[in-house]
Structures are given as structure tokens and as C-alpha cells.
Amino acid sequence: MLKEGDVVYAIVADIRKTMATADVVAKEGTERQVGGETYATIHVSKISPGYTEDVSKELRKGDFIRARVIGIKPSLQLTTKEEHLGVIRSLCSRCKGEFVKKGENKLYCEECKYSMPRKLADDYGDVQI
Numbered sequence: 001m002l003k004e005g006d007v008v009y010a011i012v013a014d015i016r017k018t019m020a021t022a023d024v025v026a027k028e029g030t031e032r033q034v035g036g037e038t039y040a041t042i043h044v045s046k047i048s049p050g051y052t053e054d055v056s057k058e059l060r061k062g063d064f065i066r067a068r069v070i071g072i073k074p075s076l077q078l079t080t081k082e083e084h085l086g087v088i089r090s091l092c093s094r095c096k097g098e099f100v101k102k103g104e105n106k107l108y109c110e111e112c113k114y115s116m117p118r119k120l121a122d123d124y125g126d127v128q129i
């Protein structure tokens with residue numbers, strides 16, 4: 001079971017007006033599957049250290065993220081505010097190619113030649129999954 005303070009890996013499931021939802025797939029440091037509740041929410045105020053009002057400028061559906069558990073009741077609540085937290089892998093929505101990191105919090109598709117903002121973990125593109 002997960003508890004507050006745990007670092008987890010999750011896949012962004014949906015983007016809403018004031019939050020993102022995600023499915024927790026693993027807990028850092030263990031190979032066992034996560035037991036219990038895996039549905040989690042990330043409130044817009046808990047995504048990045050700066051002021052965010054548009055969730056879709058920070059996270060997108062299908063993004064693979066590293067996050068910290070900050071609440072477990074009534075459902076899992078996560079944050080990606082820390083430097084080491086955020087998106088660790090993302091695919092281009094047009095061509096499904098792998099986005100590369102370009103700049104502080106930007107992803108770039110070399111195939112489609114376009115970039116998108118994201119809240120990236122400091123080791124984006126360098127994570128063994």
C-alpha cells in the first residue's frame with residue numbers, strides 16, 4: 001500500500017480544468033505491483049513550482065511521470081512540483097515518436113518539428129523504465 005511521501009511512477013489518464021488524473025503503475029525502489037488504489041489526482045496547484053492555470057501546458061494524456069504521494073484519502077493525491085518530479089517520458093501526439101527535451105520545460109519532436117511545454121523531471125530522457 002502507498003503512503004504519504006512515497007515516490008511513484010504513473011501514467012497521465014486525463015486532463016481536466018483544475019487537475020490531471022493518473023494511474024499509478026509502480027512505486028520507486030520496488031518491483032512489486034502497487035496494491036490497493038491506483039487512481040490518483042494532481043491538482044493544478046501541485047504540478048509545477050511556478051503559477052499554472054492551464055493543466056495542459058504542464059501535462060498531457062499518456063505522459064509517463066514520476067510523482068510524490070501527498071495524500072491518500074479519499075483518493076491518492078500526487079505532486080510533481082519538485083525538480084526530480086514530472087514527465088520522464090512522452091510521445092508526440094501526432095507521430096507517436098519520442099519527444100526529446102529542448103530547453104528547461106519544453107519537449108520537441110524532431111519528426112514533426114514542433115515543441116510543446118511540459119513540467120519535466122530533471123532527468124527526462126535518461127530514465128530506465
Ligand SMILES: [Zn+2]
Nearest residue numbers: 092095109112
Ligand atoms: Zn511528431
